[in-house]
Amino acid sequence: MPEFLDIKHLDAGYGRSQVLFDVNLGIPWRGGVAVLGRNGAGKTTLMKTIVGELPAWKGEVAFDGRDISRRATQERVRAGIGYVPQEHSVFARLSVRDNLAVGSLASSKADAVDHVLSIFPKLGQRLDQPAGTLSGGERKMLAIGRAMLGDPKLLLLDEPTEGVWIGVIEEITERLIELAKEIAVIIVEQHLDLALRVADYAYVLDRGRVALQGEAGEVRGNPELLRYLAP
Amino acid sequence: MSAASVRTQRRSAMPLLEAAGIKKIFGKLTALDGAALTVGENEFHGLIGPNGSGKSTLMKCIAGAEVPTQGKVSFVNTDITAFTPTERARAGMSLKFQITSVLPTLTLYDNILLALQAQSSLLDLVFSRTRGALHDQVMTMLTQFRLADRAFDAAAALSHGQQQWLEIAMALAGKPKLLLLDEPTGGMSLEERRVTGELLQPIKKHCSLVIVEHDLDFIRDICDRLTVLDQGKVLASGTVSEIQANKSVQEIYLRRA
Amino acid sequence: MANAFVAAFEILSFGAIIVLIVLGLGIIASMMGIFNFAQGEFVLLGAYITYLAYAGGLPIWAGMVAAPFVVGALGFVLEALIIRRFYAAPIVAMLGTYALGLIIRESVRGLIGGFYLTVPEPIGGSIDIGAMHISAWRFTIIVITLLVMGGCYLLLSRTSFGLRVRATLENPSLARASGISTPLIYGATFAFGAALAGLAGALIVPVFSLFADLGLRFLIQGFVAVMVGGVGSFIGPVAGAGVIGTLSAALPWVMAPVVADVLVFVLAIIFIKFRPQGLIAGKGV
């Protein structure tokens, strides 16, 4: 059986400078996968290539059995990929309410927004505020909430807990573990513990190449790991 | 720990920065409700608190990015409440925003160079004779932050974490008396954080630091004193061990945001 | 008394005309961040199409109905071919649309030979109330303007179209990542703005006659109106247009028209200086 998201021999980059080199990645139908690596390793670039913000130079990105590497971002998203970008992850001048409304444009569930607000009660108190004025942590919550509203089958999270208060991180982790039972989740995370609690499987990128991969526990125990994460 | 002990502290060491009774109201929301912050010379001060507790807002009020609704900020014994950000920077303050904002099309080198010369007079800028000397400084900073090999790339081509480093380097470049860092290690791995901490240690000789962070271990490692904000109010302020022992602080760590 | 009534009507009617012209300009500026210098030429095209229908023996109504659709379609095509490349650089966009406007204007000038051509009103003459005469067509324009404004408001506030547009403008890549088809949204918005200009042109050509600089005449006034009203919402530019239109029509009643003319702009710029966000600070619809 093919992987849900199947990446083969992927090269990608910006302008003329290549960032990803021959990346191979398989994501199962459900469960969490962590992507680790130090600053500038190419994690964000990988996410952008999966969601289509950056074109793949070479190689194949197959989702749900179909090659999507030539499809526009919005088509990929409508096919079921949700994405929380690392930066600029909310519509800054739109209110929180409108940000959530954008998230649920494609969704059919009526109470989806209420569900998100129950996870992040803080957002409920900020509904009419432009999202750009939210605090750093609130913004992340909103971004995650927005992505969840789209009923994705595969959720890409690029550092979802950066700047989030520890108490909330715990909440997010639990939700993600729950979510990973139903759908596929790819998480890029600096909190190793968190990442490996959510993920069953992990990839470690080093300068655009997959340097290490394996079951979460295995990777955790690998003595090489630290070397790849240090600057 | 209470306001009383803060006051004692202030008397003992002459404070470099003193923000008192800061109130900031956004429409219906009171983001800061009489918050205070006192930082002594050569002190590393951590500012912590749940999301939305007003940390960034307090930093902005100090650096001049926001005008407090009420309250007073003094710096080196001068009341700077009415100063513009530029004037504050010239008085010796330097801020790194929570959201990175490097100058994207300029090279890393120029980004640093720009930060280095911020205080120069107009004539110096036009007829600068110091460029040769600045070169070494720029390269040293870039090397310190492991960015030297990218010196002549555009800043836009850096990853998020690399931009954080560039920003810290830029904030340091102005040789401030007080450095304000709002979540400088966001998006850095544990190891990278540690390196950042090491890079910050040497500046203690000539500079004070206010740093906002969520990573308690990191904060504990580098800070002398901590202030905890919650819902716009100072919940506690004191040395690291005092804070760790504080009941109400422990409470908010258990409480959901 | 009667005098005051006539004055009020006349001022109102000119205000309505400016609002009508600014609607499309404001939507494109607010929603897409582009100050469209070709907007005046879309107005001109609307007027020209109406004239063509009239000159070709069709009923004028037919031309007026066709104008927004034709101009809207043209807007859609132009957006896809040209405007699309400019979203990242609003100033270059201004120049691009300027060039576009120049091409359209000079082409139309060539076609109509630089003349001033008359197009009759579908509803002519005046409504007589006692000794007062009120232009029937100007009255119609006020009514249509109100209807169009209401329609736009509903479209932008009650449907998700407005939300999609604003999201797209705000952060296109995130919008795509939320499943919004940004190219389509851009095209549709620009076409909509162009169509409104086409409609404006069709409606005002009986009042002002057809000439190549018809649209250009209102362009700067339109920009100033958008600034005064505030970019970022639908209501802002409309309110700004109302103010500028009424002011330009009202001031000549009380002072030398030449002075009034310059004064409107001076007042506007001072106003914006001290209230940079405009009359209606932009959020929502």
Place this chain on the structure above:
Amino acid sequence: PAPWANAAEAPIKVGIATDLTGPIAYAGNADANVAKMVIKEINAAGGMLGRPLELYIEDTASNESVAVGNVRKLIQRDKVDMVLGGITSSMRNAIKDPIVARGKTLYIYPQLYEGKECTPYLFCTGPTPAQQCDEFIPWLIKNGGKKFALPSANYVWPHTLNVYARKVIESNGGEVVFEEYYPLDQVDFSSTVNRIISNKVDVVFNTVIPPGVGPFFKQLYEAGFLKNGGRLACVYYDENTLNINQASEIEGLASCLDYFKVLTKENPFDAKIQAAYEKDFPGNFLFAAGSAATGTYRGLKLWEAAVKEAGKLDRESVAAALDHAKIAEGPGGPAEMVPGKRHCKMKMYTAVAKGGNYEIVGRSDGLVDPKEC
């Protein structure tokens, strides 16, 4: 080609600088057409001084800056012997210096204008305020009434013309109720119309120009000015401008010019040139007085007469001869320069718009004096 007697010498060069593009291109193109027609006619009749004429046409583009550049082409590159052109006063002002002072060339300005242009070597062949007002205003008082309004575009021509018009109005027992100036592109005239109606003005002596004039007349009409017996008057109104409004909106509008197309019915020479023009240039650019077409015709013919008299082409000699040049036939009748004044005497006609056409209602007895310089 005809065998030229003095073919050895180069052709005589005639320069035309006029607005072929831009807002008044319709007028400029008509002028250029007239020039082509006249030059062709002169060449067909054997040229001048045994030499053929060659036409150099440059565009002034309704833009003074472009115009100056292009006029320099005529003077410095083509070295023309004479320049005719310019339609608006500002254009004349812009190009007269490069032609006359810096370029040391003869300049003929063909358009009706405000007068007061007394530059040496600059000859005006269009009507002046005196020619347009002296007989017209008494007619208006008789056929309209005594109360005048002078709504005007804010530039030199209306200002200067109004000074003269006011004098004539008042000396004929009329009264100016108000005189007001508007930005050139003003299109809303509600306050003006209101004043006209509420002051019970009899005659609107209009110098508002396009684009404002269309909406202005329309608003006047809608406010019932014509219905109540008011009279519109506008001295630049010719066949071109009739189309700006619906015929009903300007019914009875009176104008006073040196030529109207209806004259072809009574005047064989006018019929001849009108027919020749329409045959060569059947398009939209009409042979009309308000766009300087008649002044162009007259100017070229007067210059021809002057050159023939002088027998040579240098500026001094031609100017000396042009000073008193005469033509027996021209659009609307004969014309002659007033010696020492560099302006032209001509016949003037008063016409009234009826159902989209003009009807001649008055004509001057002889040639009217321009009363300039």
Place this chain on the structure above:
Amino acid sequence: MPKSMSVVREAIAGDEADDAMAEREAAGQVAAGRRVLPIVEGVVLVAALLAPLVLQDYLTVFATRVIILALFALSFDLVWGYAGIMSFGQALFFGSAGYGVALLARDLDITNIFLVLPAGTIIGLTFALLLGGFLLLGRHPSSVIFVSLGTLTGSYAADRLARGWYYLGGQNGIPSIAPMTLGGYEFSEGPAFYYLVLGILVVVYLLCRFLVRSQFGLALAGLRENEQRIAFFGYKAQHLKAIIFTIGGGVAGLAGSLYAFHEGFVWPNMVGVVVSTQVVLYVLFGGSGTLIGAVIGAIIVEGVSFWLSDNYRDIWPIILGLLLLLVILFRPLGLISFVLGERERVGSFGANPKEKRNAAP
């Protein structure tokens, strides 16, 4: 140094001399190795010096005008290309200086070159200082759109004022301005005027070049990118903007006074939107932010319009519009970008690239 760090060092220095790195080096070399800007500048200068020798008289006069307009374009490039201030009203300074010297010549008979050119420059400076002060200074940093529409409106209002003001000749402007003089010598159009103007252009160009290549230029580059950010460094961002805007106004004023004397008349368009837009076109056409791009833009736009209006009289505005559109679409950075790389255009204010080699670890 902790152990883990040295490990990393080794890894970086290690065998994978990676492709991305090589790529960047290559790119750096392009920028470092071939500096095309000076070559372009040299070519333009030589061409300009030789022009009168090969051109006919009237073309020299035309070329003079173009050089004056190039000077004007330079002023706009300073303001927009370097400081990112969109001045859609640059003609206001150009034209008001033109009017100013025209009045001096008409009413006071002052035509001495040493009086009128400084006077024109000062008029330009003053107006720019006033308008710039109003638009750029103040509590809130003003948005690009506000400044562009503010200057546009200013220029538009000035145009209307000039049209309405009788003392200034109204619609007709001020014709027949006496020639500029130097002692008894009169500058009439021709080679002498040409070389005068070219000399002024070269001097101003060099001054501008010095200014924008200095660290002041770096500050401007920062300003263009993110005004707020550099204000937090301690730069007086608004002042810098006002200064460069004022300097731009002065240069425009100088150009305007030369223009008035060369053409011999001034008219309301000269302060208005048409001319304001024209200068924007020059600079965008040639390539903003390079100085030489502005000069080339002025030369090409004027030259092409001159040629088009000769050969395609009826449709030349349409063709010009199309050309413009094509350039904007396919060369949004202007014609200069055919030969100039992005890096060199933005400029590098740091050490020269040779030092870079040694410095990089």
